[in-house]
Amino acid sequence: MMYEGAVQDLIDELGRLPGVGPKSAQRIAFYLLASEQVDVERLASTLIRVKNDVKFCSICGNVSESEQCRICTDTRRDPTIICVVEEPKDVLAVERTREFRGRYHVLGGAISPIDGVGPDDLRIRELLVRLRDGVVTELILATDPNLEGEATATYLARMINPMGLTVTRLASGLPVGGDLEYADEVTLGRAFSGRRRVD
Amino acid sequence: MYVRHLTVSDFRSWRSADVALEPGPSVLVGANGQGKTNLVEALGYLATLSSHRVPTDAPLVRSGTERAVIGAAIVAAGRELRVEVEITPGRANRAKLNGSPVPRARDVLGALRLVLFAPEDLAIVRGDPSERRRFLDDLVVARSPRMAGVRADYDRVLKQRSALLKSAGAARRSGGNSDLRTLDVWDGHLAAHGAQLLSARLAALAALRPHAAAAYAQVAPASVELTLQYNTSLTAALPELPEAPVPDPTLLEAVLLSELARVRSAELERGVNLVGPHRDDLDLGLGQLAVRGYASHGESWSTALALRLGSYELLRSDYPDGAEPILILDDVFAELDVNRREQLALVASKAEQSVITAAVASDVPDQLQGARFDVHDGEVRRVR
Numbered sequence: 001m002m003y004e005g006a007v008q009d010l011i012d013e014l015g016r017l018p019g020v021g022p023k024s025a026q027r028i029a030f031y032l033l034a035s036e037q038v039d040v041e042r043l044a045s046t047l048i049r050v051k052n053d054v055k056f057c058s059i060c061g062n063v064s065e066s067e068q069c070r071i072c073t074d075t076r077r078d079p080t081i082i083c084v085v086e087e088p089k090d091v092l093a094v095e096r097t098r099e100f101r102g103r104y105h106v107l108g109g110a111i112s113p114i115d116g117v118g119p120d121d122l123r124i125r126e127l128l129v130r131l132r133d134g135v136v137t138e139l140i141l142a143t144d145p146n147l148e149g150e151a152t153a154t155y156l157a158r159m160i161n162p163m164g165l166t167v168t169r170l171a172s173g174l175p176v177g178g179d180l181e182y183a184d185e186v187t188l189g190r191a192f193s194g195r196r197r198v199d
Numbered sequence: 200m201y202v203r204h205l206t207v208s209d210f211r212s213w214r215s216a217d218v219a220l221e222p223g224p225s226v227l228v229g230a231n232g233q234g235k236t237n238l239v240e241a242l243g244y245l246a247t248l249s250s251h252r253v254p255t256d257a258p259l260v261r262s263g264t265e266r267a268v269i270g271a272a273i274v275a276a277g278r279e280l281r282v283e284v285e286i287t288p289g290r291a292n293r294a295k296l297n298g299s300p301v302p303r304a305r306d307v308l309g310a311l312r313l314v315l316f317a318p319e320d321l322a323i324v325r326g327d328p329s330e331r332r333r334f335l336d337d338l339v340v341a342r343s344p345r346m347a348g349v350r351a352d353y354d355r356v357l358k359q360r361s362a363l364l365k366s367a368g369a370a371r372r373s374g375g376n377s378d379l380r381t382l383d384v385w386d387g388h389l390a391a392h393g394a395q396l397l398s399a400r401l402a403a404l405a406a407l408r409p410h411a412a413a414a415y416a417q418v419a420p421a422s423v424e425l426t427l428q429y430n431t432s433l434t435a436a437l438p439e440l441p442e443a444p445v446p447d448p449t450l451l452e453a454v455l456l457s458e459l460a461r462v463r464s465a466e467l468e469r470g471v472n473l474v475g476p477h478r479d480d481l482d483l484g485l486g487q488l489a490v491r492g493y494a495s496h497g498e499s500w501s502t503a504l505a506l507r508l509g510s511y512e513l514l515r516s517d518y519p520d521g522a523e524p525i526l527i528l529d530d531v532f533a534e535l536d537v538n539r540r541e542q543l544a545l546v547a548s549k550a551e552q553s554v555i556t557a558a559v560a561s562d563v564p565d566q567l568q569g570a571r572f573d574v575h576d577g578e579v580r581r582v583r
Contacts, residue, residue: 111381113363118378147355147388155384184306185345 007033059130061106061123063088071095071103078102082130083140084156086110086149094142102140105130110148111155119155127156131163138166145172200275200312200522201552202242210267210286211237211259218579220554224547224567227556229574235556238579239315239527241269242554245282246311247337248292248304248347251319251529257288273311275522282310305351309344312514312522316507317529323506324490324499328480335481338407338510339399341524342517346399353392357472360385365470386459393475394451397431400476402445403513404429410516411509418508418542419501423486432478433458500534508546526553532562540564 002008007029014025032040056062057069064070071077071091081102085091091104107122130136141156143149157167173191174183183191201222208215212234227235236252240259243251250259260267270283283295284304292304301307322330340347363385367378408427415425433454458474459466466473483490483502490502514524526547532540532555544564547553557563560571571583 111384113359113366113378113381113385116362116366118366119381147352147359151359151381151384151388154387155381158383184302184348186348189345 056106059126060091060104061088061108061126062091062104076101079135080137081140082127082136082138083142084127085142086144086152090142100140102138107143107152110143110152112148122152124156124159131160131165136165138168141167141169145170200273201525202271202311202554203274203279204272205238205242206268206270207238207241208268209261209264210241210269211261212577213237214261214577216577216579218572219581220552221570222552224550224553224555224569225572226560226563226567226569227554227572227574227579228560228563229556229558231558233574234577235574236317236529238574239317239529239554239556242271242311242313242525242527243315244286245269245271245284245307246313246315247340248284248308251315251317255288256286256292259286260288271311276520280310282307305344305347308340308347311525312341312518313525313527314341314507314511314514315527315529316504316531317527318531318534320503320507321499324483324494324502331481331483332477332479334506335400335403336396338513339396339403341510341514342403342406343399346396349392349395349399353389353396353476356385356388356392357475357477360389361470361472364466364472368467368470371467382463386456389472389475390452390455390459393455393477394448397451397455397476397479398445398448400479401429404481405445406517407506407509407513410512411505414508414512415501415505418504418539419498420538422498422501425490425502425505426482426484426486428482428484430480430482432474432476497536501539504531504535504539504543508543511546511550523551526550528553528555530556530558532557532564533559541566 003011010029010032011022011025014020014028015022017025020028032043053065055064055067057064057072058067059072060069062069062071078101081100082105083094083100083102084105084107085094086107086109088106091106094100094104105123105127107124107127109117109122111117111119111122131139139156139160141153143152153169157169160167171194172187173194174180174187180188202220205218205220206216207213210216216234216238218238227238229235240250240252244259250256253259266285266287268283268285270281273280273282281295281297283298284307285293287293294301294304294307296307296310323334336346336350340350360382363378363382367382370378404427411427412425415422455475462473472478483506485494485498485502488494490499494502511524511526518524528543528547532543535543540562541564544566547555548566553567555563555567568583570581573580573582
């Protein structure tokens with residue numbers, strides 16, 4: 001059973017969003033239909049604005065309101081360390097830790113031949129340009145711990161190691177506050193191979 | 200271990216079914232098309248997260264519904280564990296252990312361990328090499344559930360790498376070489392995952408061999424010996440692949456890498472992954488002759504049966520602590536002669552739990568006269 005005209009169009013559009021199934025799409029559509037006119041207009045104008053106004057930082061590739069993002073222009077941040085991530089949302093994830101005071105580089109994805117994504121489709125050339133002046137001494141590879149993320153990290157490490165920089169990869173292992181017995185074997189195995197000395 | 204209780208809803212032909220089981224033999228009797236096999240298929244799915252009959256999940260969901268649910272209460276070494284899997288075609292399965300959701304469905308692998316023998320198993324003997332690889336890999340995962348992750352990762356590497364070989368091959372023919380730079384990275388992944396899978400297969404095969412040969416001698420006493428030989432795509436590098444001791448994964452990884460370097464040109468030309476465990480086969484022989492092509496129908500059946508019974512004995516010896524696997528025999532007695540029936544019945548009668556389906560009760564030998572269920576018209580009724 002299909003609804004008529006605009007309602008069905010809205011359900012179809014919402015259904016194309018990640019993580020929204022047909023039932024959720026229908027629920028959101030009817031919620032919007034019942035909402036105040038101003039609320040819906042605010043949502044609509046925000047959607048337009050996000051597409052028109054949001055730029056990508058010319059240095060790191062993170063989302064930004066201006067030519068360069070706040071992190072790249074912040075002089076208090078350590079210019080010698082760059083953390084390489086796949087997506088802008090990963091920047092936010094690392095920022096929430098408040099552990100990292102260096103700068104970022106957003107690749108815009110990971111190497112995945114199935115999806116037609118190769119090194120030239122990622123912001124790797126821009127990364128090499130940033131490394132050229134010798135200010136950066138350490139590169140932290142924080143791509144996702146899945147096959148594609150590992151492939152991207154390996155590719156970058158092989159290319160950048162000969163340049164004399166310190167290249168590190170985020171550790172993968174046990175979740176904090178977790179129980180050893182509930183860890184899956186792959187995670188536990190990695191935690192073993194990445195173990196370190198306790199002083 | 201044994202299954203104390205099986206429930207299914209919207210699975211295959213079943214709107215819902217609720218079956219209480221006991222240790223020992225249970226025979227499900229019903230005419231064709233009443234859904235006996237669907238019930239044992241549900242048990243098989245809980246154990247392996249795949250069906251022994253179809254490669255995709257869509258046919259498992261009752262038509263007109265969106266998802267199927269299978270649940271079982273499993274008793275192992277005196278402790279009860281409840282497992283539930285929800286199948287939604289086109290999406291990742293969801294699973295629960297003792298009522299709590301687990302992060303990934305494959306976390307329930309290993310909770311229920313069983314060996315299922317069905318008419319479809321004739322394909323292991325007569326079908327393509329992929330059938331035998333699947334048989335070996337299923338055995339590998341049954342022995343060590345962690346390997347399900349390695350197997351899935353290896354399949355993903357193959358897909359990524361073949362996509363890359365196709366585009367890189369095309370680029371090379373038109374003069375560029377941009378895609379080639381990442382091929383080394385995927386070679387590394389293929390070798391690392393492939394070596395783990397290969398090593399686990401060789402270990403499983405070495406452990407299975409004596410059990411399978413003994414099972415064959417038992418079901419076909421007057422026959423020659425059943426032999427199992429791993430046939431690898433690495434023959435150029437390793438003409439004699441040693442099985443005892445099983446080669447270390449790091450050694451196999453190095454061999455895979457050098458082989459990948461050797462065949463790279465050919466791979467780019469054809470756009471296909473030419474080296475790795477996905478190209479291997481399991482050679483089955485009776486005496487000097489290959490089973491495939493030479494064996495009679497009866498010998499082929501005996502071989503398939505021996506592989507399953509051997510797997511059963513192997514899994515039983517892997518876990519001696521009261522977690523012995525369940526034996527499921529789906530519609531196979533009708534296919535066997537009197538002698539083979541009796542030998543199979545002998546094994547099944549000793550199992551902690553066996554579940555047997557048959558169209559006619561008289562097909563099932565007398566040793567297996569345990570619990571009897573009639574399956575008819577969407578209902579399972581215990582009659583004895």
